[in-house]
Amino acid sequence: MILVTGGAGFIGSNFVLDWLDTEAEGVVNLDKLTYSGNMANLASVADNPRHIFVRGDICDGALVAELLKQHKPRAIVHFAAESHVDRSIHAPAAFVQTNVNGTFTLLEAARAYQSTLTGAERDNFRFLHVSTDEVYGSLGPGDPPFSETKAYEPNSPYSASKAASDHLVRAYFHTYVLPTLTTNCSNNYGPFHFPEKLIPLIIANARAGKPLPIYGDGQQIRDWLYVSDHCAAIRSVLAAGRVGETYNVGGWNEKTNLEVVHTICDLLDEIDPRAQGGSYREQITYVTDRPGHDRRYAIDARKIERELGWRPRETFQTGLRKTVQWYLENEDWVRNVQSGEYQSWIDRNYNQRSVSEAVE
Structure with a gap:
């Protein structure tokens, strides 16, 4: 048994599904089900006895302690986090609360749970913390990709909160000898991606006939990692x-935001052409850039490949x-996610820009 936090979110739910499909062990899945947590992501394992879902907050120490005592997991895989940069600019307190x-x-x-273990159970216990490349700051055009030894230079409340969490994990290893592991990944994409992020929002807007918003000049560069590859890395x-x-996990796919949007448009032109031609x-529409927008991220993933x-x-x-x-094949999922809280967030965040929606 392993304990997964944030297992109803985008990456977490993909990991849970991947784990249950490839491993014999079960999963205790702890998720608060905030705006980005979606039980529809886990519909295919709703009746799977190896998947135990618990709605709860990782800040609830008594609940976490009880889950560890009851299920005795041999590892914690920690995905739960507030992760959207724009949300962190508007409301940073939630990011400090959850991420730190x-x-x-x-x-x-x-740490308390491990102290109760003995022998092989104690030796084999692991705490795996899933983090982001954004803790490293921004790169110039000719700078080498982020390695695991790159100094931290977070530039948003989101990345600062993740950097703080990384430092805590490191400190617990060095101070308490808690057997921790940390992964810092590049931009993920794939199924179940919440449509406030670039790729799913562009797909949804394109098919709805809405503007495809590009921040600034669209030349911000990100390294893109398909989510199932990330799950395999973890x-x-x-x-x-x-x-x-620490292991950096990247896709070896540096693309500008404009390149990403162009590629999506070209794929849709091929697969699902516009009715009006x-x-x-x-x-595509260009909108005002967001404050402190990092120019380039790139991951050097040679360590995880080598080791x-x-x-x-x-x-x-x-x-x-x-x-x-x-x-295209899961329109009901998209419609359900775009209702309610998601739509009100879009209205709050982007109603002061030149179009109603904008993304990284």
């Missing part, structure tokens, strides 16, 4: 990663085609 205080609560519970780190180490590129033999299977072209196809 929540991680601290989990670490304290894990499994590799959990299985064989060196305790106390012409290209979806005609819907653990992991390398992404999907290219950006193959992964994005699968992603576009998934959204």
